[in-house]
Amino acid sequence: MSLAATVVAAGTTSTLxxxxxxxxxxxxxxxxxxxxxxxxxxxxIEAMARQPEASGRIQQFMxxxxxxxxxxxxxxxxxxxxxx
Amino acid sequence: xxxDVAAASAASGGCHLFSGCGFPAPGLQDFNFETMxxxxxxxxxxxxxxxxxxxxxxxxxxxxxFASPRLIPGRMQSLGEMAIVGVRDMIVRPQLGKKGDAYLxxxxxxxxxxxxxxxxELIPVAQFPVMSRIGFVLPLVLFMYVLYWYQGFKTKGFxxxxxxxxxxxxxxxxxxLIPIEILKYVIIQPFxxxxxxxxxxxxxxxxxxxxxxxxxxxxxLSIGLVYAxxxxxxxxxxxxxxxxVDILQAFIFATLVSSYVADSLEYNx
Numbered sequence: 001m002s003l004a005a006t007v008v009a010a011g012t013t014s015t016l017x018x019x020x021x022x023x024x025x026x027x028x029x030x031x032x033x034x035x036x037x038x039x040x041x042x043x044x045i046e047a048m049a050r051q052p053e054a055s056g057r058i059q060q061f062m063x064x065x066x067x068x069x070x071x072x073x074x075x076x077x078x079x080x081x082x083x084x
Numbered sequence: 085x086x087x088d089v090a091a092a093s094a095a096s097g098g099c100h101l102f103s104g105c106g107f108p109a110p111g112l113q114d115f116n117f118e119t120m121x122x123x124x125x126x127x128x129x130x131x132x133x134x135x136x137x138x139x140x141x142x143x144x145x146x147x148x149x150f151a152s153p154r155l156i157p158g159r160m161q162s163l164g165e166m167a168i169v170g171v172r173d174m175i176v177r178p179q180l181g182k183k184g185d186a187y188l189x190x191x192x193x194x195x196x197x198x199x200x201x202x203x204x205e206l207i208p209v210a211q212f213p214v215m216s217r218i219g220f221v222l223p224l225v226l227f228m229y230v231l232y233w234y235q236g237f238k239t240k241g242f243x244x245x246x247x248x249x250x251x252x253x254x255x256x257x258x259x260x261l262i263p264i265e266i267l268k269y270v271i272i273q274p275f276x277x278x279x280x281x282x283x284x285x286x287x288x289x290x291x292x293x294x295x296x297x298x299x300x301x302x303x304x305l306s307i308g309l310v311y312a313x314x315x316x317x318x319x320x321x322x323x324x325x326x327x328x329v330d331i332l333q334a335f336i337f338a339t340l341v342s343s344y345v346a347d348s349l350e351y352n353x
Contacts, residue, residue, distance in 0.1 A: 060179075063332070063336060064343065067280060074287065081112060
């Protein structure tokens with residue numbers, strides 16, 4: 001594999017191939033949505049604590065916001081399979 | 085190697101820790117199945133059987149519940165009414181309002197079909213989420229795509245629908261806003277709708293099979309038993325997580341379809 005990068009450390013040799021880089025890419029892709037989902041749920045909880053009578057309506061938008069944010073991480077998850 | 089063969093070779097028991105064979109990692113090959121039987125030129129595989137089974141269960145359930153509705157509901161009718169009212173109050177009404185009740189039969193059958201297809205992931209013997217094959221998701225999304233375009237043209241007219249895409253904004257921001265809105269309605273909405281359901285089920289099935297195979301692989305008479313116990317705990321944990329994800333994804337699919345239809349029905353910008 002021409003694009004393979006070889007890592008030599010402390011006498012052991014392991015090879016990083018493109019398919020392994022997919023896992024690395026997923027790790028990078030999960031950073032943003034991780035922060036985003038934290039913000040979505042955090043603010044939803046804060047809003048529900050401020051106004052408990054509006055929790056039903058807030059939860060609706062919370063799940064939609066969660067779904068929209070999560071899509072990015074999932075695209076990162078399947079991209080290595082698509083391009084492998 | 086197909087999913088059936090991989091499962092059979094893992095279950096035959098030869099492959100354990102320290103027995104000289106590597107970890108049989110689950111991968112894309114677990115999503116391909118051998119033909120179960122053939123009808124004419126149609127090769128029926130396991131996901132197809134499961135999808136048809138789910139459709140039949142939904143149809144039969146609502147048929148039994150509402151074939152002869154009575155004022156004082158019987159057992160099945162009460163159950164059916166609970167299902168319908170749950171979908172109405174949690175999915176359709178918050179998005180579409182009272183006039184959305186016309187969509188209730190469609191959205192509720194959609195919701196229960198997707199829910200059953202997802203739950204097939206956790207039911208023994210079936211153990212495959214139908215929606216983790218993107219071929220089952222794309223036709224569903226195509227229906228939704230046609231539905232909200234048709235509804236938009238019907239209620240707002242041909243030009244009016246395209247006009248309603250772009251919200252009111254200062255003129256200088258329009259060159260940026262118009263391409264984004266076109267991209268959103270034409271590509272991003274259907275694409276993310278499909279990818280979300282597909283990738284969630286795909287990831288869930290992969291996660292579950294990784295821990296199940298790992299439990300089997302680590303269970304040898306050595307230190308591996310400790311790790312196998314940990315892996316077995318993760319199987320139960322992921323099982324419960326997937327139960328949540330299955331219900332949530334069916335809910336989100338139905339909610340987003342309702343909200344896209346609501347976008348087509350009214351000027352809410």
